[in-house]
Amino acid sequence: GENVEQHPSTLSVQEGDSAVIKCTYSDSASNYFPWYKQELGKRPQLIIDIRSNVGEKKDQRIAVTLNKTAKHFSLHITETQPEDSAVYFCAASDLRGGSQGNLIFGKGTKLSVKP
């Protein structure tokens, strides 16, 4: 099955700097790669996703890039703000278990943005 590695496990940046979180996946059949943000004490929520037919996607200050050949994808946050502080999880689709499949998550990155 799919395996997702995420780095770094913790990341501390100054407000206004950029932050980059990287993930690698093992199954070349995976075709969907979402990123979830979990603020302290809250549920994970989808912030951006990318499909395998696209190399890059942007949404305001966040962007995701995908390199299918190398089987890695990254989350980029520009002009970080204190409210970006959270745990970020990458995930990759796993098509086991019927046509619906499921998501395999990375171990998470705790991002701290210092004012």
Added chain:
Amino acid sequence: DVKVTQSSRYLVKRTGEKVFLECVQDMDHENMFWYRQDPGLGLRLIYFSYDVKMKEKGDIPEGYSVSREKKERFSLILESASTNQTSMYLCASCIGDVTGELFFGEGSRLTVL
């Protein structure tokens, strides 16, 4: 707004007890999932279901079972709770296949003494 509700936010159980964690979603989603969240280990999939009475094992199914008798409800069962099952349990659901947004519940924090 999609709502995924987990019936218990905090539970304390004793070793060997049977534990039920209930999850209900109100958006007629086909797919439902149970994840376990531990510090440094991320979200690990226990079981998932893509239809009523259907279930599939995730990565860590040992010690757990599930039940999906109705489309909106997905239950996680610990037949005989053990201390290593102390964790945060997250239920999630999504419509259609997995390439859509997962909606998570608030989580159930289980402590097994």
